[in-house]
Amino acid sequence: MTDFLKKPYIPIAFLLCLVGIHTAFTTRTGRTLPSDAYIWQRQWTPAVSTAVTASQPVIHTWRILAAELDGHGSWVDTTPDSPLLARTHTPVIAVIRIEGQLADWDEEQLAAHILAVKAAWQQRGITVSGLEIDHDCATVRLPAYARFLGLLHGRLEPTPLSITVLPTWLASPELEEVLARVDDAVLQIHAVQNPQFGLFNPEKAHEWVRTFAQRRRGPWHVALPAYGTRVTWGTDGRIAGIESEQDRLMGADSGHELVAPPAEIAAFMKRIEHAPPHGLAGWAWFRLPTSDDRRAWSLPTWRAVITHQPLRTALSVSLHRPSATAPYDIVLANAGNADAEAPPAIRIESPCPSGADGLNGYNLDYDAQGMWLRRAQPGLLRAGQQAVIGWVRCDRGTVRAYAGTHDRQS
Template sequence: MRAIAARDVVAWAVFVARGVRLAIVCACVALAGCSKPASPLPNDAYVWQRVWTDGVVAAMRASGGLVGTWHILAAELDARGRWSDVAPDWSVLASEHAPVVAVVRIDGALNRLDDSTLIAHVTRLLDAWKHRGVNVAGLEIDHDCATARLAGYQRFLAALRARLDPSMRLSITALPTWLDSPAALDGVLAQTDEAVLQVHAVMNPVQGLFDDTRALAWMRAFARHNRHPWRVALPTYGTRVTWSRDGRVTGIESEQPALQSDDLAHELVAQPNEISAFAARIAKERPDGLAGIVWFRLPTDDDTRAWSLATWRAVLAHTPLQPALTVRTREAAGSAARDLVLVNAGNADAPLPARIRVDARCDAADGINGYVIDRDTQSLFLRRAQDGLLRAGRQRTVGWIRCTQGTLAPRVEP
């Protein structure tokens, strides 16, 4: 009787142990399923350059394997009703394996849309591109009009769609402000096959270039209105905003080098690490209908207001971004002073550091290129006066210094 009871106890222990192991295995499988990373969103890109330099061509060829569709600026209609057609490198577009979307930008300040004239110009443009051997898969209209003009925009899109080849997909660039007029927005979206929601540079410049919380809220709201696939436009660039002394915005420079001005200026920069994190987040929390990202704009080596091409490619390839900032000294020509040179030896563009500390006694010093000289109880330092990025593999002279005592060993402080 005692032997039977002992065997029963052993058998029961084995059964329980197996059950525990099975429960652990099931729990691990469940956790693994929950923690599985979301698949990345497909990447498209805007080629927004009006002049196709060798840098534009090189950037496209270097990024072809990472980009699904190229959205090419084809023509612009300004506020006075004047057309400017872009002449791309036809040989590059004709040889591209990725689909091409021709983008026509219509200035939002244009008083009235002349439907027949607009449609005639657009259809002639598409015919010319096809004649050049370009595989035009779609047409995108970028018209940042006021919400009050959405009814007229809807009529134009309906008339345009009726004139397009049925195989030509029609898309638009949409603004978050249009969400305030849901019926008008629904009417506009009903005329399209796709849409691209712009969530950068749509706020007062005082509020910055991009806000991830607002962007996600806009995307979720936009998803509730869309019955077609849609994409979101994310920034790869910086903007210089200038204000007059009385607080009026006097200039916004996003696609050209900074202009000299007596007005107050501030650099708004899309930080690569923040935008990359946002792209990963929306891939995981994907709002309904979100089909991908369209990056604005294709970075090139000669575009000083965009990320470096290396950084952008790292973001698209989901490679960890690793900037590496150091400060070097260099003899200043014809002077006893030494230049302070900020160097980025990493694979990603880096935000300019807040301070560059100089642990030495110095007779004179000054900052340049976004830095000013300052001092605290510790020592002399260069203080960042203007936000910006230092591109991967690049360097920038940020000041000069002349010291007589101590070891000159400048260092970066966050």
């Protein structure tokens, strides 16, 4: 070793270099990612406008459904609240949904309609900062999709072009050609499997994120769910219907409730943000919660997850009797800041052996201890909300109802 390397200021300089490297590394790995949000409602009701105004401080960009091309080749364009969007000064990406089952299209006509929609929005005073194509095509059609994206990108410049990406595309060698033609990509990690496997699987989602990070060269986002849905199957085993905006506490039938628990999504975000993959620019939430959308999270819960606030649920069961001759209503309430999963069982203690029933997703059942309400389907009770989940009729003695062995109230 030379005298030069023995000098005392060399180790100090070396240590300072290591500190600089460590600082750069930790700054990159420990950061909160910004949140975009999809506005997917086709009608801009007052509830949508209220939600946009309330959520604007925590949203980086709105990704708004602008037009949809169905499987028969027919267009449906939307009309957003342009004065409201102008007032919020939040960047807007116009999203064009193309039905994945569409067998074929005329590239020139398709591009022309998309450009016309963009021009119409701009004429109404909406500054379109980007355009996104949502097309869940089969993997075999990726070459044709890439060709169209190349044509559209050339017509749009300098407006950035983004797309949504399915996990099923990750194994295809054609994915690179698709990604090379866009400026941004949104990886979908919810509602991409058979509904029998649920709405969101955190382990699968983490695997898809890691795989996509190795394929993508450029910025990208991850789409997160802030909703639930109910799937019903027909007698042939095929999906017969999907309910996405009805009340989440419903009666039992052949359907199955799919829920994205807020705590599970928050934990997934924390895991990814601890060491974000290269190029990951942020989250894209589907979809903006509104008071009309009974299967979306509540706005307070959504904001708490976005801003990394501690989630607190405070479920309680109480009895309410409207009059001396009326039956008792069994009321489930959530006083916390987070939507909570409804308890699987509510015990009823009553001197009267009959005269009770369940409501809003609960069924009456009996065991050796007496009556109880059994939750028929998974469901979330919104923060600050309550629901009548059953009733019991008894005119003597003391009646009690409680979840499990806690929160006994008479």
